[in-house]
Structure formats: C-alpha cells, structure tokens
Amino acid sequence: MAGLPPIDVDIKTTCPYCGVGCGVIAKADQQGTVSVRGDPNHPANFGRLCSKGSALAETLGAEGRALYPEVHGQRASWDAALDLVAQRFKDTIDAHGPDSVAFYLSGQLLTEDYYVANKLMKGFIGSANIDTNSRLCMASSVAGHRRAFGADTVPACYEDLELADLVVLVGSNMAWCHPVLYQRLAAAKAARPAMKVVVIDPRRTATSDIADLHLAIRADGDLALFNGLLVYLAETGAIDETYVSNYTSGLPEALAAASHASLAELCEATGVSAILLRRFFRLFGETQKVVTCYSQGVNQSCVGTDKVNAILNCHLATGRIGCPGMGPLSLTGQPNAMGGREVGGLANMLAAHMALENPVHREHVQRFWNAPVIAHKAGLKAVDMFEAVADGRIKAIWIMSTNPVVSMPDADAVKAALQTCPFVVVSDIQKDTDTARLAHVLLPASGWGEKSGTVTNTERRISRQRSFLALPGEARADWWQLAEVAKRMGFRAHFNYSGPSDVYAEHAALSAFENDGERDFDIGAHAGIDTEAYDALLPFQWPLRQDGSSTARFFADGGFFTPDRKARFVPVTAPALEEASEWHPLTLNTGRIRDHWHTMTRTGKSARLSAHIAEPFCEIHPADADKAGIGDADLVNVEGANGRSIIVRALLTERQMPGSVFVPMHWTGETAPSARVDTLVSSRADPISGQPALKMSRVSVTRHAARSHGFLVTASRPVDLPFAYWAIAKTEGGWRLEFAGDPPGDGWENWLRRSLQLGETQQFSEYADPRGSDHRLLAFQGERLLAALFVGPKPVSVSRPWAVDQLSLRHGDFQARSRLFAGRPMAGAADKGAIVCSCFSVGVNQIDTAARGGCRSVEAIGIALNAGTNCGSCRPEIRRILHATQTLAAE
Numbered sequence: 055m056a057g058l059p060p061i062d063v064d065i066k067t068t069c070p071y072c073g074v075g076c077g078v079i080a081k082a083d084q085q086g087t088v089s090v091r092g093d094p095n096h097p098a099n100f101g102r103l104c105s106k107g108s109a110l111a112e113t114l115g116a117e118g119r120a121l122y123p124e125v126h127g128q129r130a131s132w133d134a135a136l137d138l139v140a141q142r143f144k145d146t147i148d149a150h151g152p153d154s155v156a157f158y159l160s161g162q163l164l165t166e167d168y169y170v171a172n173k174l175m176k177g178f179i180g181s182a183n184i185d186t187n188s189r190l191c192m193a194s195s196v197a198g199h200r201r202a203f204g205a206d207t208v209p210a211c212y213e214d215l216e217l218a219d220l221v222v223l224v225g226s227n228m229a230w231c232h233p234v235l236y237q238r239l240a241a242a243k244a245a246r247p248a249m250k251v252v253v254i255d256p257r258r259t260a261t262s263d264i265a266d267l268h269l270a271i272r273a274d275g276d277l278a279l280f281n282g283l284l285v286y287l288a289e290t291g292a293i294d295e296t297y298v299s300n301y302t303s304g305l306p307e308a309l310a311a312a313s314h315a316s317l318a319e320l321c322e323a324t325g326v327s328a329i330l331l332r333r334f335f336r337l338f339g340e341t342q343k344v345v346t347c348y349s350q351g352v353n354q355s356c357v358g359t360d361k362v363n364a365i366l367n368c369h370l371a372t373g374r375i376g377c378p379g380m381g382p383l384s385l386t387g388q389p390n391a392m393g394g395r396e397v398g399g400l401a402n403m404l405a406a407h408m409a410l411e412n413p414v415h416r417e418h419v420q421r422f423w424n425a426p427v428i429a430h431k432a433g434l435k436a437v438d439m440f441e442a443v444a445d446g447r448i449k450a451i452w453i454m455s456t457n458p459v460v461s462m463p464d465a466d467a468v469k470a471a472l473q474t475c476p477f478v479v480v481s482d483i484q485k486d487t488d489t490a491r492l493a494h495v496l497l498p499a500s501g502w503g504e505k506s507g508t509v510t511n512t513e514r515r516i517s518r519q520r521s522f523l524a525l526p527g528e529a530r531a532d533w534w535q536l537a538e539v540a541k542r543m544g545f546r547a548h549f550n551y552s553g554p555s556d557v558y559a560e561h562a563a564l565s566a567f568e569n570d571g572e573r574d575f576d577i578g579a580h581a582g583i584d585t586e587a588y589d590a591l592l593p594f595q596w597p598l599r600q601d602g603s604s605t606a607r608f609f610a611d612g613g614f615f616t617p618d619r620k621a622r623f624v625p626v627t628a629p630a631l632e633e634a635s636e637w638h639p640l641t642l643n644t645g646r647i648r649d650h651w652h653t654m655t656r657t658g659k660s661a662r663l664s665a666h667i668a669e670p671f672c673e674i675h676p677a678d679a680d681k682a683g684i685g686d687a688d689l690v691n692v693e694g695a696n697g698r699s700i701i702v703r704a705l706l707t708e709r710q711m712p713g714s715v716f717v718p719m720h721w722t723g724e725t726a727p728s729a730r731v732d733t734l735v736s737s738r739a740d741p742i743s744g745q746p747a748l749k750m751s752r753v754s755v756t757r758h759a760a761r762s763h764g765f766l767v768t769a770s771r772p773v774d775l776p777f778a779y780w781a782i783a784k785t786e787g788g789w790r791l792e793f794a795g796d797p798p799g800d801g802w803e804n805w806l807r808r809s810l811q812l813g814e815t816q817q818f819s820e821y822a823d824p825r826g827s828d829h830r831l832l833a834f835q836g837e838r839l840l841a842a843l844f845v846g847p848k849p850v851s852v853s854r855p856w857a858v859d860q861l862s863l864r865h866g867d868f869q870a871r872s873r874l875f876a877g878r879p880m881a882g883a884a885d886k887g888a889i890v891c892s893c894f895s896v897g898v899n900q901i902d903t904a905a906r907g908g909c910r911s912v913e914a915i916g917i918a919l920n921a922g923t924n925c926g927s928c929r930p931e932i933r934r935i936l937h938a939t940q941t942l943a944a945e
C-alpha cells in the first residue's frame with residue numbers, strides 16, 4: 055500500500071467534517087506532530103477554517119484507536135478476519151438468499167470506499183440492502199430533487215449565496231453546522247448591507263443573529279408556509295410565465311393543492327403572525343435574486359420530501375434557478391454525502407445517478423461491471439433495515455464509519471437488534487464506540503490523514519483527501535477491506551484494484567458510460583485517469599464531461615432530467631396539526647452544537663472543542679420550566695412516548711419557543727450514558743424518502759431529584775462511575791466530570807481512590823462543612839493537582855473554567871492548595887466564565903468586561919482579547935454578548 059508518509063511537507067487535503075468541504079493544508083513533522091491551516095486556494099473556504107477544522111490536529115491521537123482486527127474480542131490476523139467475514143456472508147446468502155445480508159454505511163466514507171461497497175452489494179451479492187446514515191440526513195432532499203428535476207441535482211453553488219439579494223435559511227443552523235459558508239454569507243452581507251437574510255427555525259439560533267427576519271416556525275409548519283408563499287406569488291403576479299410554460303409542468307395542480315388555507319389558518323399552521331408572514335412573502339416576491347438553503351429542519355421530518363418540493367415549487371414558479379445569485383441549495387451535512395449519492399450508495403438508487411427502477415439503467419450498470427447479477431428492487435432503508443435485523447430477516451450486517459447505536463432513532467431497539475444478530479461486522483477507527491462494542495468482527499479502519507480518496511461537497515465540488523500519516527497498527531482503508539472480502543467471496547477479477555485511483559477511474563468511466571447528456575452526473579473527463587494525475591487532482595465541480603465541458607449551475611434554460619426534459623411541480627398539502635398530548639406535551643427537537651461532531655469519537659479527543667459545551671442539555675423556555683418547577687442548572691428527566699427517559703441539564707432560554715425543547719444528539723455510552731437522546735426519538739419516517747422525523751418526537755420534562763451532585767477535575771479518566779447521571783469531557787491535562795446520584799456506600803474518598811486508581815498511600819486534603827453535606831477533596835502529586843472533587847446536595851457552584859485551569863498550574867505551598875477548596879478564584883481575581891472562543895480560551899465574563907470597558911464591536915473584542923480572530927466560529931456569540939451588555943447598560 056502507501057509508501058512512507060511525507061515529513062515536513064505541506065499536503066493539500068480536505069476537512070473530514072461538514073459538507074462545506076474546506077481545503078486544508080496539513081503537515082506532519084518527524085515526531086508525527088501535525089499542524090493544519092486553511093488552504094487559501096481552495097474555492098470552498100479560501101483559507102478559512104472553523105473551530106472543528108482548526109482543531110483537527112488535536113483529534114488524531116492514538117487514544118482508543120482500533121489497531122488490529124478482532125474476532126469475538128480477541129486479536130486476529132487480517133487473513134483470519136477477512137476469511138471469516140467472507141465465509142459468513144457467503145454461507146448466509148447460500149442458506150437464506152442475498153436479502154438476508156446488509157451493509158450500513160456512512161456519508162463519511164470516501165467515494166472510492168462507497169463505490170466498492172455498492173458494486174459488491176448490488177452487482178455481485180445481488181441485493182440492494184445497502185443503506186447509510188445519509189438516510190437520516192439527505193434522503194428527503196434526494197427524493198425531492200428526483201421528483202422535481204428527474205435527477206438528484208443540486209442546481210446552485212456557493213457563490214450564489216454571495217451574489218443573492220435575499221438568502222432564506224430554512225431549518226439550518228448554518229453558523230454552527232456550516233460555519234465557513236456562514237462566514238462567507240456574513241461577510242457578503244457586511245459588504246453589501248442591502249442583502250437580506252431570513253431564518254426559519256423554531257429556535258432563535260446563533261444563525262439568526264445576522265437575520266433581518268426570524269420566523270419562529272412551528273415544527274413542520276414549513277409546508278404550510280411555502281404553500282402560502284406559492285399562492286402569494288401567483289396572486290401578486292410574481293410567476294415567471296415564460297419559464298413556467300417552457301420548462302415545467304404541473305403548476306396549476308400545485309397551486310390548487312396549496313390554495314386551501316386562509317390567512318388565519320396559515321398563521322395557525324406556521325405559528326407565525328400575519329405581519330411577519332406578509333413581510334416574508336413580500337420580500338420573497340419582490341426580490342429576484344433569492345437563494346433558499348435548507349437542511350435538517352426540512353429533511354428530518356415525516357413530510358420532509360414534501361417540504362423540499364414546496365420550496366422547489368417556489369423557485370420553479372419564479373424561474374429563480376440556475377442563474378447567478380438564485381436557486382434552491384440543499385446543504386449537505388457530511389463531508390461526502392454527495393459522493394455517496396453519486397455512487398448510488400442508497401437502498402433505492404443505482405450507481406452514477408442511474409435509477410434502480412429503470413431496466414435500461416440496470417442493464418447498463420450490469421454490463422459495465424460485467425456483473426453476474428444486478429439488484430432489481432429497492433433494498434431496505436435504514437429504519438426498516440434495523441427492524442429486519444431485529445426480526446431475523448437480516449442475519450449478517452456490516453456497519454462501516456457510523457455509530458447507529460447512538461444516532462438511529464429508537465436507538466435502544468437498534469442496540470437490541472444488533473445484540474441478537476448472528477453476525478455483526480464493524481469497521482471503525484475507534485474500538486470502544488457504542489456500536490463497535492457489539493461487533494463479532496471489528497475491523498480497524500484508517501482515518502483522516504491516513505487514507506486517500508475523493509469527497510464531494512454541497513456545491514458538487516470534488517476534492518482529494520490525501521494521506522500524510524503512517525497507518526497506525528494494522529489499520530487499513532475501508533475500500534481495501536471491502537475489496538478483500540469481495541475477492542474472498544469469489545469475485546477476485548472484479549475487485550482487483552491496486553489503489554483508490556483505480557476505483558476512481560472506474561467510477562468516472564461508469565458516469566460517462568452510454569451517457570449522451572441524459573444523466574447529470576458525468577465526470578467522463580477522468581475515465582481511466584492514472585495515479586499520477588489522480589494525485590495531482592485539483593478541486594473541480596461536476597459535471598466534467600469527456601470533452602472537458604462543465605457547468606457551475608443547472609436549469610437556467612430548463613434541461614431537466616425527466617423524459618420530456620421539463621421540471622415537475624409537485625402538489626403538496628400541509629399535514630394536519632398534531633393533537634396536544636396530555637402525557638407528553640412538549641415537542642422534542644434535536645440537533646447539533648458548535649464544537650462537536652456527532653457521536654464525538656473524534657472531536658471528544660480535543661480539550662479545546664470540549665470546552666465550549668461540556669455537558670448534555672435540554673433547552674427549555676422559562677415558562678415551560680416554571681410550569682414543571684425546573685430551575686436553571688437543575689437536572690431534568692426527558693421522557694419519550696416510548697416510555698424511555700434520559701437525564702440532562704436544564705438550560706432555560708427564551709431563544710427556545712414555548713412547547714418545544716431542544717436536546718443535542720452528541721452524547722453516548724462513552725461520554726454520558728444517561729443522555730443518549732435517540733433512545734427517545736421516534737422512528738416514524740417520511741413515507742417517500744424513508745427519512746426519520748428526528749426533530750419532532752413527543753416528550754415530557756420533569757425535574758430530576760438526586761441526593762448528591764458533584765463536579766470533578768482529574769488528571770486521569772475515572773473508571774468507576776456508579777451514578778444515575780454523569781458526563782465526562784476532555785480538558786487540558788485531564789478530564790472534567792459532572793455527576794449526580796446516590797453517594798457511594800463507602801464514602802467519597804474511597805470512591806475517588808478506586809475510580810482514579812490512586813494508591814493506598816495517596817493523601818487527600820478534605821473539607822466538609824459542619825452539616826456534612828458539602829464535601830471537597832483534593833489530591834496532589836508534588837505540586838501538581840491530581841484531582842479536585844466538589845460534592846453537595848444541590849448542583850455545586852464551582853467555576854468550571856477556573857477549576858479546569860488548575861490542572862495545568864503549579865500549586866507550591868499549602869496556602870495555594872487550600873485556596874482550591876473555594877472552587878473559584880479569590881475575591882478580586884478574574885473568573886473568565888464559560889468558554890466562548892475555544893481557539894484562545896476566552897470566556898463570557900472577559901468579553902462582558904471588555905464590552906463594559908468600551909469595546910463596541912466584534913472587531914474591538916478581537917483586538918482586546920483575540921477572541922473571534924482565528925476561526926471566527928464564536929463571532930455570532932460574541933455579537934450576542936455585546937448586544938446583551940449594551941442593552942443592559944442602556945436600561
């Protein structure tokens with residue numbers, strides 16, 4: 055495989071997190087120390103990186119890596135492990151047919167990995183039981199595109215955001231989830247203040263801080279909203295009649311379906327006042343250059359596909375598509391969500407944007423692959439797939455680059471299904487993920503920096519990921535694992551790739567195979583590309599046809615991929631309002647935070663990224679909290695309609711709408727076992743796309759009573775955690791732990807000694823208040839703090855950032871040590887407060903003080919404190935703090 059890794063050489067690669075797809079320049083020195091910076095020449099980011107991208111080097115550590123194959127928890131050779139996987143899959147297929155096996159993959163795989171998996175399953179095993187976490191992410195957008203355009207085409211590009219006069223963000227927290235694109239938008243708006251931004255989200259998020267208009271929409275109110283907009287556009291003469299008659303069909307039917315609601319009903323269905331509705335409609339109607347971006351607030355819904363089409367209908371009706379500064383833009387979440395779609399790695403798709411249900415396409419693909427069979431019907435989509443595992447229809451599953459025991463809805467059912475499945479293979483870079491723990495065979499994968507291939511971002515731009523690190527232990531690339539199993543299943547000649555460039559060349563050739571402009575996805579220019587050219591590949595947008603022609607945008611002049619080349623309006627109707635439930639009165643909305651990535655197997659390794667938000671939480675409106683007797687910083691039980699419940703910290707905020715709560719998806723069995731939110735999330739899915747409604751389950755929230763609450767900073771990770779609630783996070787020099795539950799039977803000191811595996815001779819300093827309820831214990835080694843434990847009957851008021859800093863300071867004399875008992879800086883000394891800027895570790899109190907001292911802008915704060923001057927991800931929060939301080943001063 056790959057030769058020696060380059061030392062002290064700048065390697066151009068791509069960030070492995072979100073779908074913005076930023077270019078990164080990485081370098082490793084002799085000792086393996088890695089540095090990263092943004093690639094100034096990459097057209098996605100022009101040198102910028104967000105907090106996660108800038109902290110990439112901190113997430114590459116050896117800690118927890120899977121280093122060699124394991125079979126039933128025992129180390130095994132690659133040969134033994136691969137033989138076993140091939141044999142078990144073959145035996146299962148022989149005994150029960152091809153549909154008794156499945157692959158569950160990920161939008162974080164490289165295109166080459168994905169291509170090999172899809173080819174093996176659909177062309178050689180002969181089943182379409184290959185689905186991916188993109189089902190939870192992009193499926194509704196794919197289905198919406200295919201219904202309207204005849205293909206899964208993203209018509210716009212990033213530059214359109216900068217050229218637009220109105221940008222509408224629907225169900226997207228772009229400031230936190232696509233931060234570099236958000237920064238491009240914010241910069242464009244600052245340079246051209248006439249540009250307007252509308253945010254449509256039930257919550258007031260960091261993204262809404264630059265919005266001219268925020269519509270706090272009721273869950274799933276989007277469908278009524280965009281239907282209302284379509285009717286408004288028709289009534290006010292904003293329809294582009296020429297575009298509609300030349301390039302589309304079905305507007306009258308779509309209008310008829312949309313026309314039912316009165317204004318009052320529209321207000322009811324959307325939860326938005328008539329004044330704000332009119333303002334939005336007028337803005338949209340009057341502005342020609344409109345871009346509508348949408349993400350999980352649209353896709354993750356039982357009516358996700360209809361929501362996508364309601365948005366596309368408005369763009370088609372006004373002809374605002376495919377021209378500079380105009381168009382719908384589905385923001386893709388994962389780094390290679392798009393690549394996965396291009397190779398057809400979903401249960402209802404074929405390769406190269408061909409359709410599984412189309413016999414001509416099936417024949418093309420089978421002939422191109424020279425395959426013995428070809429899947430002829432759609433396979434099981436994610437939710438159905440795990441149900442089939444549970445009821446025994448699927449008897450062998452291979453899970454690669456995803457953590458479904460955490461991220462699937464009804465996650466405990468998924469866990470139980472895997473526990474009973476006869477054969478589970480997991481390929482991951484980490485060995486202790488909640489899913490990897492259930493593997494019969496664990497295959498160690500090479501990770502970012504070690505692997506090589508291509509990814510496609512939101513704007514159809516294909517970039518290389520290049521390796522610059524040696525493979526750790528026996529880790530191997532995912533495509534290689536799949537190809538080796540394919541060979542062992544008897545398909546040697548068809549999977550004999552010498553490297554990822556071979557796979558890519560074949561993928562490119564298939565995209566052009568008998569494609570006379572009939573299919574959008576065409577990178578025929580790279581058919582048969584050699585390794586040298588592949589290694590030198592610069593980022594480019596598809597299509598890039600054999601003759602070198604390309605296009606940055608689609609559909610300005612029609613040319614849709616339907617049989618008559620016309621786009622389809624899809625008539626959609628808003629769902630009936632859900633009945634209020636007495637037992638589960640609140641809507642559970644879920645999603646992401648700024649500095650963590652999904653199940654935290656990588657970002658959780660960085661102290662810097664763990665500082666911003668270190669605990670799972672439930673955002674709740676103060677009025678709802680009040681009704682339930684919940685105070686800020688209380689712990690709460692969130693109970694789902696399935697009777698399961700989680701424990702998380704309450705965060706009272708008016709940014710949350712009454713009747714709805716928000717819980718992030720990131721915490722796991724490894725980091726906070728009582729806080730796996732997907733155990734409560736219902737697996738109800740959109741009937742067209744199969745995408746589950748991850749943002750609208752029913753829950754109730756009550757105060758969680760615990761006898762003891764505690765906070766611990768410690769140099770080593772505690773091993774024994776017997777508490778109802780705990781959440782652990784990495785810090786500089788150690789760990790921080792929040793916990794609550796019954797006090798340990800043998801006392802705090804014994805527990806601490808056991809949990810931190812401290813020797814019998816370890817001395818503790820102890821403070822207990824006279825009533826015996828407040829305990830503080832300190833352990834030192836020389837001048838170094840090993841552990842500081844703070845326990846009380848209520849959530850303990852300790853300054854967390856200050857306590858964390860004590861781990862890396864020296865504590866020379868007795869006085870300095872006993873000061874730690876206070877749990878906060880001495881009177882007069884500064885307490886920086888909760889971390890806002892993770893790059894420079896600047897806290898909210900420091901920003902507040904600087905604001906009171908005269909700093910009036912985000913730039914001024916940057917000059918005074920450096921905050922916000924590196925990655926810029928915290929700039930929306932700084933702006934918010936400045937605003938709050940200034941408002942208070944004015945009162």
Ligand SMILES: Nc1nc2c(c(=O)[nH]1)N[C@H]1C(S)=C(S)[C@@H](COP(=O)(O)OP(=O)(O)OC[C@H]3O[C@@H](n4cnc5c(=O)[nH]c(N)nc54)[C@H](O)[C@@H]3O)O[C@H]1N2
Nearest residue numbers: 225226227231273274349350351387388645646648651652
């Ligand atoms: N920091 C960070 N960034 C990420 C990721 C990460 O884990 N961490 N993951 C990446 C991935 S894979 C994805 S898919 C993207 C997701 O990116 P986003 O979709 O932007 O993120 P989410 O937080 O899932 O949800 C977006 C918003 O939808 C809102 N919402 C909920 N229900 C509704 C509704 O009915 N209507 C409307 N209009 N809005 C609603 C929520 O309040 C939330 O603010 O982020 C990518 N980027």
Ligand SMILES: Nc1nc2c(c(=O)[nH]1)N[C@H]1C(S)=C(S)[C@@H](COP(=O)(O)OP(=O)(O)OC[C@H]3O[C@@H](n4cnc5c(=O)[nH]c(N)nc54)[C@H](O)[C@@H]3O)O[C@H]1N2
Nearest residue numbers: 190191455456457461481482483499501644652653655748
């Ligand atoms: N409630 C709720 N649930 C959600 C969502 C939500 O908004 N709300 N969002 C959904 C969405 S949009 C998404 S995309 C999913 C994401 O959910 P997951 O895909 O389950 O989350 P990740 O943590 O990204 O999992 C990636 C896994 O791959 C491993 N890995 C990293 N690199 C490699 C590699 O190169 N090869 C291999 N083999 N493994 C690797 C990581 O260690 C990790 O275990 O969650 C979904 N679940």
Ligand code: SF4
Nearest residue numbers: 069071072076104107
């Ligand atoms: S915005 Fe951040 S997470 Fe997304 S690709 Fe760019 S650097 Fe990576």
Ligand SMILES: [Mo]
Nearest residue numbers: 190191387388
């Ligand atoms: Mo996603």
